[in-house]
Amino acid sequence: MTTAPTSITLGPIREAPIRRGFMLSALAALFILTLRQNLRGRRLLVLSLLFLLPVVLPGVIKWAPDSPPPEALEFAFVFNLIPHLLAPLTALLYAAGAIQDEVEDQTLTYLLLRPLPRWALYWTRLAAAWLTTSVLTGLFTTLTLVVVYWNTPELWGDVLPRRAAIVVGLMALAQVGYCSLFGIFGLGTRRVLSLFGGLIYIIVFEGLLANFDAVVRRLSVVYYFRVLSLHWLVPSGSTKWPTGDPGSATRMPPWSEIWSIDLTTAFSAERCLTILLAVSALFLLIGAMRMRSQEFRMKTAEGS
């Protein structure tokens, strides 16, 4: 049984000890709250299990006879599976849920009732989503690299920490694009619809169109990830591995050939960065404007 005094006397109204200025304290609290929410629940568990695929599979493949060299495994898992599928999927689940989850759980009221500008609320939630997705992607990417290059001389020299740091940085950069885009997906539509729309985008743009040697691939985040990878990274070791026939070997074509990207005509690294960040900033602005004008009607028992 709860205990409350039967006769209650409250003091006069006083000014609450709220800091003046830009409410950095409130935004920091919101950021921490969002991180705490992101670090619990089934979503993190499911994503961690998915991210174990590129960690476990290379390990299994390496046990097989005539296994491909680390560069081929790195290309398949670190530069294809993760950026094509797992990274955007992680961003979709966290960024689209930044506002949508609170709407579905009917707890957005507790955020909208605070003296925070809506655009700041939106950006802070997305910033926490970006940090979560970047850490998750970066952690498992590093683990994958360790497994791929395990027992090779490159591991403790070229791969760790330099190559891993660049790849993780590239992933974090890609997540800026994904989070700013998927944040908009989570405004105004139902969770199922935003997830469905996001999956369609991932499959069509990041999965299919990014592979066509056409201008349209510049609409995908993966394209910029690839160009930057080619600018900043080169395969660290041999690109040949033995086949079943003695004396023969399979040659892995250069990454630029597989991706159909000619660095002499492609964007420079600076231009890639500028485009990616500028488009992300545009998406963030669109999202903030949408958030500012959006109504979030909470379901009530009376349904009025």
Next chain:
Amino acid sequence: MTPIIDFEGVSKWYGNVIGLNKLTVRIPAGVTGLLGPNGAGKSTLLQLATGQLRPSQGRVRVLGQPVWNNAALLRQVGLCPEQDAFWEWMTGFDFVRTCARLTGMGRRAASEAAERALATVGMTEHMGRAIRGYSKGMRQRTKLAQALVHEPRVLFLDEPFTGTDPLGRHEMIEVIRALGAAGRSVLVSSHVLYEVQALTPNIILLHRGRLVAEGHVRQIRDLIDAHPHRIVLVCDNHRALAAKVVAWDDVEGVKVMSSESALLVETRRPDAFYGRLPILATRDGVRIREVYSEDDNLEAVFKYLVNK
């Protein structure tokens, strides 16, 4: 006198459905009850007044300021929402402190404010427990605490008595009265006249998004007392409770609703009936889990007012 809450020709549509219909009402300082049956537009009014919704037409002002996208105003406004939603994994203290931190308070100030707010609603003893383990009454109190934690000048309480037991309801009423006595303006929504009557004589009646009446509760009571009042008591030992209740003079009829472990009581003196309930719960050891009034009587009054 300058109204604290000012709605001027406000309409709110949800597609083809109308939530509020050209509502003009000026609510002065003090405690005011907002009454109406389900679907009357009470929650819409409160969500408009707290800037969660934007009026389709008209003007909403609180403390003389427009509400929509006015973050600074929200420092002086608190809302206890109707929906039973929380960040369930938090403790009560953590939840209220987080709400205080989101208002811009520093760590220490937020902790002290959370302790004060939880003490005010009688939740000090349970504030270290996870919210997911709280009873309905505890959850209502915790929601009220988060609305109070930043010491707002204006409080909006949306159906704050839903699901509370008679004792909890009595205590909640005491808290709201004390808030009014301390100078806060409180707008309490309910679909049960007698709950609101215990708080304040000033009421606003809504029906289908329109203002039906506003003024002193006595005028409304005179109308409602012409109809038998039907009250539902949910209780595990409902047959034993029926035996006790049927002996009361002011009870005109008792119907046992076995499938719901509940009694439906008809009375023309609801004041007296409600007054006895806490005593019944404490002295006679009857554990009443929930008390609510069926809408029928209030609905009848609204029909009368709308058609007169």
